[in-house]
Amino acid sequence: MCSANRVRPGAQRGSGMSAHYDVDAVRKEFPAAERMIYLDSGFQAPLARPVKAAIDLFLREGLETAGPKSVWLDRVEQTRAKVARFLGVSAHEIAFTKNTSESMNIAANALPLRAGDNVLMIHGDHPNNAYAFLNLQRKGVEVRFVPMTDVIDAASFHPHIDANTRAISMSHVTFHAGHRFDIESIGRFCAERKLHFVVDVMQAIGIVPIDAKAIGATFVGSGSHKGLLVPQGLGLLYWNSAHAGLEPAYLAAASLAEIPSDLIARPDRLAPAPSARRFELGNFNIPAIHALCAALDMIEQIGIENIRNHCFDLGDHLVAALDALDIRLVGPRDRKHRAPHIYVIALPAADWLGYFEENGVRVSPERDGIRVSFGMFNTFADVDRLVELIRRRGVKTSSRAA
Structure with missing residues (x-):
């Protein structure tokens, strides 16, 4: 439903000469x-024709038919499955959010952090990753900052961990100088120490191949308006479903395992959905999700x-x-x-x-x-x-x- 124009791989001549595709x-x-x-895709990708076409289709359907909502929601699930394949995970582990900041806040508040616990982060990393955890200081959670260097790997965190360290949160790629950190070694380190690992892949996704399972993270969050080519207002969240005990800080009918058919709230039926849908709050940014479907097709073809x-x-x-x-x-x-x-x-x-x-x-x-x-x-x-x-x-x- 959202396939992009076919792009030919291989070396080409002219101003677009490349050893990789046309x-x-x-x-x-x-x-x-x-x-x-x-030269500013790290701020906002320009709009691509296939992405615009997907948004135009949504607008035309809304204009002419007042919205085929069941069709739109089917496309949401198709896109969820594409995102999952793109990240090497299962569709039930993907939630749609508003942006990276919301994804990071969902993750920070879902982790079982208590007064006296500490979280390690990198000094100078993206502020909205840091603020999600700094906000937990009001609950007595300490945030410790590891110095920023050109090379960050598992060894960078060794001197800063103690018995109260519960998580590491960081970006894969920094927005301000293009560092690309060794998140897989850090993921293995977290697994050995039984630490939660939260990764912001906003500046990497769509350019750098990402295997969320290989990262070993509890959560991986992103927006979609840079390498994923979508206008602002759509985020992604991968939740490692092996951590089934992690629950959202907020709740809506759409987050529940059993959505009441009569839409009457029942205090005795508050179990969250077994999928990452537990972290969603209902209505989606449907045009942006349609746009993401087209963008993923473009990326996959190239x-x-x-x-x-x-x-x-x-x-x-x-x-x-x-x-x-x-x-x-x-x-x-x-x-x-x-x-x-x-x-x-x-x-x-x-x-x-x-x-x-x-x-x-x-x-x-x-x-x-x-x-x-x-x-x-x-x-x-x-x-x-x-x-x-x-x-x-x-x-x-x-x-x-x-």
């Missing part, structure tokens, strides 16, 4: 990429590994050009530790952001410079245009590589 064909599905040099590898190639091209200009890259350089698609250039955002905008290049300001974030539609020509603008203007000494 980037020119993909680029035609993103009109914004034809109007500007769009291949998530192909998207990752193409972005890595673009990143290598950018890093080599910055080295030639003697301009510093913020964050890790090694493919083993960096995200394929996020690169922060040590150029002061206050001085450079307006210049790039004036010349038709969309990027983001970040803590330590200008963030470049690639999508499946970007080309080497996009990188060359960015580099040429930097070369034309020149840089100050403070931006030079150490």
Whole structure:
């Protein structure tokens, strides 16, 4: 019901040359990429034609038939199954939420944390991951921050764990410098120590292959408006159903194992659904879920590994050009530790952001410079245009590589 246009894999010629798939064909599905040099998918992906078509279908059906709700809900479940396959889990372990922040808050409040317990997080990680757990300080839960370094793995947490540590929560990929952390080693470490593990994959999903079972997490949360190509307002939550005792902090009829047919609340029937539906509160963002169905079809046709590898190639091209200009890259350089698609250039955002905008290049300001974030539609020509603008203007000494 939401299949995208077919994209041919393999090396191509021209501005979309890639060893992995026909980037020119993909680029035609993103009109914004034809109007500007769009290097800001880490903020918000531009709308793709197949994604828009799925939303248009929903609007047309609502306009013409007042909404075939049973059909729409069937599509919700079809999309839930696609999400599950995409993450390597079962459909009953997937819940739809509003965004990453809601997913993280659901996870934080479902964990059996009590006064005196502590949770380990990474200093400088995304604030809305941290706030979900910092909010538990009012219940006496302590949050401890592990220093941020270019390499984070299980060993990074060893010095900070004690008998009261109950969980580790972190991002897979950082939004501000493109660190890609070794979450699988941390998941194994948590399993050995019987700790809960919560992972925010917002900046990874849709670009980096994710096997939620291999991560070993209790919860994995995400939004969908970056690598998953969907407009804002839809989140995902994977719940490892082996942790069946974890229950939601809030409840609605849709969350129950037995939804009363007469919709009269019964205090003696409050058992939550045996699936991740226990974490949902009823009505869905149906147009966004339809959009996600189309987006997953696009990603599947291209291949998530192909998207990752193409972005890595673009990143290598950018890093080599910055080295030639003697301009510093913020964050890790090694493919083993960096995200394929996020690169922060040590150029002061206050001085450079307006210049790039004036010349038709969309990027983001970040803590330590200008963030470049690639999508499946970007080309080497996009990188060359960015580099040429930097070369034309020149840089100050403070931006030079150490």
